[in-house]
Amino acid sequence: MTMKALSFRTDEKEIADIKKAASTFNMSVAGLIREAVREYIDSRKTAQQRKEEFFRRLENVEEASPEESAEILAMIDSLTEDDMQVVRVDHILC
DSSP states (O other): OOOOOOOOOOOHHHHHHHHHHHHHTTOOHHHHHHHHHHHHHHHHHHHHHHHHHHHHHHTTOOOOOHHHHHHHHHHHHTOOTGGGSOOOOOOOOO
16 A cells, blocks of 8 residues: 655644644554544444435335324324333344
8 A cells, every 4th residue: 555645734732632642542643643534434434334224224114194194293292201201222233
């Protein structure tokens, strides 16, 4: 892989923070920035993949009729604060 230089401008406080973080993690400033950018890009890809998967799954869901929508909205409107408290969390692995 060919390495190329990249420069950017930032304020002195941010540079000091970057240098402090690099020192804390026993890394070079360039290494810290490279790793941070790589993690950022990977997390954005992952978020985009999750979003695409969500919409792909929605394609197979039929829309509710106007009557069903009205019934669902009426049920939601009748909920109390007590009804909306989280009582259990289940994790489903796909």
